[in-house]
Amino acid sequence: MTVTPDLLRVLDDALNLQGRALGFDAATPLLGALPELDSMAVLALITGLEAHFGIAFSDDDLNGAVFATVGSLSELVEQALAGQGT
């Protein structure tokens, strides 16, 4: 099971992309490539992911690299979900 479709929906909402994010794939670059992704939007994205997936990221897990692409962000969410199960 991949979290990517749900993640794109959250991304689209958080950045108000009007459906554009739904066409993204794992290789789509985010931070630095998506003009809408300013610091408030990064925060909105983090908050949105936590609320949607019912997870809480540790500040230690959050850094610029995890927001590099859709794929790296999906990995972060999958790890957070896996961490809950243990």
Next chain:
Amino acid sequence: MNAGPGAGLPQAFFLPAAPGSRATGQRFCLFHAPAGTPRGRVLYLHPFAEELNNSRRLVARQARALARAGYAVLQIDLLGCGDSAGAFEDALWSDWQADARLGLDWLAAHASGPVWLWGLRTGALLASDLATDTATRAPAEQATGLLLWQPVASGPQALQQFLRLHAASQWLGAGASASASGADTPAKRLERGEPVEIAGYTLTPALARGLQQARLVPPVASGARRLVWIDTALQPAAAPSPATERQLDAWRAAGWSVQARTVTAPAFWQQTGTDDAPDLIAATVSALSAGDAA
């Protein structure tokens, strides 16, 4: 303040801080006079830092809609925020609590009807503080209604989000290849008693402490009390989240009559340039008015 019924423009004025308060100077206020028969009074309490600016236009639009529906609405900029006196780093949480009381006192002297406290995000924390505070006032001056928009339930959570804003701006500056440096985080600097600069705001350890201690706590209702709780979502939303449900249960247990809704609207307090959310505005007016008829 005088204004004919239906006056379109709010009255802008400066309200001097209450005599004897720690922080002096003027507070910027906007008063929206009610059209027609007055149905109640609403004091608006704004959110934290940049969220105030992001939400300003939509809040003004809502205030006008409430005024058209017969509510007297006062917006007050708290110490060091918006167009009020002082700098952000001068403010303590207790100053903001005092400013909220100041706004309510003004409203008590200039309008009539049931008192609603309307808080957005951390403004909800101030609203619940003030509702507790008014419990000792004369019955007509007690806050009998709370209107909470996307309320922050806990100060520590709001503080963590604000500190994350600092991290996010660093990632953007450094590019996607950089990783966070854990050596000198804003949280650690606050712990050492140093102020930190975040998104153009100087957050002092004292204000951070005040926010950290703030909680959304229902005052025990003496008499009829109404809570209108509105969350927003871009997708047509289902039921309130489990976290919201837990909060609502606490309010019901304290004797509040609870009306909770999720309306379709963007996260306007996090975005610049969102200045309309028709569903939110209509739902808010109808939620307040509905109770009057009951």
